[in-house]
Structure formats: structure tokens, C-alpha cells
Amino acid sequence: MRRRFAVLLAALALAGCSRLVETDQARLCRMALPALSPPDSTIEVVGQHEFPDGRGLRVVYQLEPPSPALTHFADCRFRQPGRPLRSDELTTLAIDGRPLSDVNLYFLVRFWLATPEARDADPAPLGDVADLPRLPRSAAYALQQALNGLPLAAIYALLAAAYSLVYGLVGRINLAFGDFAAAGGYAAALGALLAVGQTPATILAAALTLGGAAAAMWGIATSRWVFYPLRGATGQQALVASVGLAMAIDEFLRLAQGNRPVWVSPMLNAPFGVARAGDFVVTSALDALLSGGFALLAGLTLLAAMRFTRFGRRWRAYSDDPLAAQLFGVSPRAILAQTFALAGAFAGLSGFVMTIYYGSVGYAAATGLGLKALVAAILGGVGSIPGALLGGFLVGAFEAAWQACFSVDYRDVAVFSLLAITLALKPGGLFGVRS
Incomplete structure (x- = not known):
């Protein structure tokens, strides 16, 4: 418990002094990862970093298998800074520097990101919850x-x-x-x-x-x-x-x-x-x-x-x-x-x-x-x-x-x-x- 409290204090300090990662931009970018990864792979999000203009971010993640896990990054760009109100405000998405075509991006936004299944597939909505304290x-x-x-x-x-x-x-x-x-x-x-x-x-x-x-x-x-x-x-x-x-x-x-x-x-x-x-x-x-x-x-x-x-x-x-x-x-x-x-x-x-x-x-x-x-x-x-x-x-x-x-x-x-x-x-x- 003492360790968790220290981690929380550190998170508060870092959140106040670091650049702001817009929550909904990050969520939409993470939701795209399961659709662009092999079906049987496990996605672990390593980090999220906002772009200087506020119109997107980079999500760093690892895929297993293979073992050891390979590190990848997804760059998501949005129409304007701030909170995206719709999924179609995602304008470009690149995996390891390779951008999706306009057709693939359209199908991703239209038939995946706009669905409840995509929200449920977010690989890191709450982080790792396995070690949380257990209560009645x-x-x-x-x-x-x-x-x-x-x-x-x-x-x-x-x-x-x-x-x-x-x-x-x-x-x-x-x-x-x-x-x-x-x-x-x-x-x-x-x-x-x-x-x-x-x-x-x-x-x-x-x-x-x-x-x-x-x-x-x-x-x-x-x-x-x-x-x-x-x-x-x-x-x-x-x-x-x-x-x-x-x-x-x-x-x-x-x-x-x-x-x-x-x-x-x-x-x-x-x-x-x-x-x-x-x-x-x-x-x-x-x-x-x-x-x-x-x-x-x-x-x-x-x-x-x-x-x-x-x-x-x-x-x-x-x-x-x-x-x-x-x-x-x-x-x-x-x-x-x-x-x-x-x-x-x-x-x-x-x-x-x-x-x-x-x-x-x-x-x-x-x-x-x-x-x-x-x-x-x-x-x-x-x-x-x-x-x-x-x-x-x-x-x-x-x-x-x-x-x-x-x-x-x-x-x-x-x-x-x-x-x-x-x-x-x-x-x-x-x-x-x-x-």
C-alpha cells in the first residue's frame, strides 16, 4: 500500500509538470491497435507521448508473441488539437512509420473505431489491475x-x-x-x-x-x-x-x-x-x-x-x-x-x-x-x-x-x-x- 501511495504521488507530480496527453485522443489511438495487430497477439502499452502541436500522439507498445516482445509505435494525427468529438477526426495513422492508406483508414474508422467492441478492446483503459487491493x-x-x-x-x-x-x-x-x-x-x-x-x-x-x-x-x-x-x-x-x-x-x-x-x-x-x-x-x-x-x-x-x-x-x-x-x-x-x-x-x-x-x-x-x-x-x-x-x-x-x-x-x-x-x-x- 505504501508503494502504491508513492507511485500515485509521483504520477501527480509528473502529470502537473509534463505535457498534456489528451485522454480521448490516446483512447482512439489505442483502440486502433487490436485491429492492426495479429489476432492472437497480446498488446502491452509502454508509453504515450503527445506531439508538440497538440494534434496527435505516439503510442509505444509491445506485441507478444514473438518472445521476446517486439516494440512498435503508432503515430495518430487528428484534425485539430483538443478532445476529438467523433472517431472520424482521426486523419492519419502510421504504424512504425508506415501510414495507412486512405481506404484502410476509412474502413478502420467507420467499421471499428465507431463500435462498442473497439472500446472494449482498448489494451490499456486502466493499466494493470491484477495487483490491485481486493475488497468485498x-x-x-x-x-x-x-x-x-x-x-x-x-x-x-x-x-x-x-x-x-x-x-x-x-x-x-x-x-x-x-x-x-x-x-x-x-x-x-x-x-x-x-x-x-x-x-x-x-x-x-x-x-x-x-x-x-x-x-x-x-x-x-x-x-x-x-x-x-x-x-x-x-x-x-x-x-x-x-x-x-x-x-x-x-x-x-x-x-x-x-x-x-x-x-x-x-x-x-x-x-x-x-x-x-x-x-x-x-x-x-x-x-x-x-x-x-x-x-x-x-x-x-x-x-x-x-x-x-x-x-x-x-x-x-x-x-x-x-x-x-x-x-x-x-x-x-x-x-x-x-x-x-x-x-x-x-x-x-x-x-x-x-x-x-x-x-x-x-x-x-x-x-x-x-x-x-x-x-x-x-x-x-x-x-x-x-x-x-x-x-x-x-x-x-x-x-x-x-x-x-x-x-x-x-x-x-x-x-x-x-x-x-x-x-x-x-x-x-x-x-x-x-x-
């Missing part, structure tokens, strides 16, 4: 669902923390945080587009920076022109204002980005085996694990900042007693702007995770995403930052468990039912106070 079938199925729910839990946790930052300071709910996440997701997609062709680490850094910065700017603007002028208003008035703000941002994003989702080429999404139970193999991918690890790291960083930094002390002082905090020099305008900037940045990080993992972002998902994150914040205790982070992971786990056991058609009904149950049985949430 029920435990393996539970582990698979937990891994499936990890990215969604990360999205909810980051967005729930944004709700709690603002509510814990001024006792107000900003229902536009889902739209902040969508705006951050669009900015993250732009960052990934600007860095296309670079290493995964560069692409992720560009997407993260633009996504967090864009949502933080939305937070600062909201603080200055919406919430600070309403600092003396009732909670209902501020809530209605936030609904109007959410509708305005929705319409702005629709006019600026269009009705269709923006797509981002997936990265680090090559599946690998984690454990097995008979013929059932538990799988995950680096992007899913990175999503959960990123949310955990961001949450721990936020908790440390709230405890040990000057901003954290000022935030806690103003939250406990605004008048006393002002007497000691805490500016209401400044602390509100800083809090909204930080909360907006966390909403942008949520949009970044959503865009990079799912490969798309659209303004239409903002409302549902924001409401589910609000459920997570209330479940953990709205106003409690640790509770909000925990609530996000709990809601993500609940969704994954529901999808595993019941119809997905009622998944959202079940999630929003958690809100009613929490408010009825424990209004303060897990870590909040009853008031």
Missing part, C-alpha cells in the same frame, strides 16, 4: 461512490464557505454566490484557453488565477454597491436585493457568453484502478482526487487565515460586536469589502473546480448550484466556516449515495429536503447556534 463487493461499491462524489463535494464545500463568510459577519444571505461561481467558471475557461498547449500545471494555474480574481471582483462590486448601502436595512430587504443581483448577473452572463455552455478540453482525467472486487474495478482519475485535495487545502488555509491573520481577528471582532470593533478602528466598509472579496474568491474557486472537472460551464446551472451550497452551509451551521466546509462534503456524499441507491430523478428533491429537515430539527446546523 459492497465495500468496493461504496468506495466507488465516495470517489464519484468527491468533486461535487469539493464544489459545494468551497461555495458554502463563501455563504458563511458573509453571513457570519453581517447576518445576511447573498443568493448571488451561485452566479459568482458561474462567472468564475467562465473566467477559468478563458484562462485554460489562453494557456492551451502548455503543461497541465500552467493551464490549471492560469484558470485558477482568472477564476478566483474574476469572482473576487464581483464580490467587491457587490459589497460596495449592494450590501454596504443596505447595511441598515432588514434581512428581508437585503435578501430581495441579492435575488435581484443574481438575476442581473444571470442576464449579464447570458448576454456576454451566450446561451450555450462553454467547453474546456478535459485534462488529467485518464482513469486508473484503485481496488477491485472480482470483476468490478474501482476507478478514479487524477482530476477527481485533485478536486478533493484542492478543496481541503483551500478550506484549511481559510481556517488558518481566520485564526492567525489580522484580517481574521478583525472579522471575528466585527462579527461579535460591530460597534465595539468600530471603536477599535475596524472600518465597516473595509471589512465588508474584504470579506466579500474573499467570499467571491471562494465562489470563483468553486467555479474553477466545476469547469476543470466537468469540462463545461454555463450560467443556467448557477441557481441550482447556489441553492445546494446554501443547503450545505445551513446543514453545517451558516456562519460557521468549519461547519460550512463539512456541510459541503456531507451534501456531496449524500448526492453520491442517493444516486447509487435511488432514482436520479429525485436527487434534487432529496437534497432540498435536507434543508427542511435541518431547519425543523436543528435550525442552527451542526456547528451553528440556534438563533
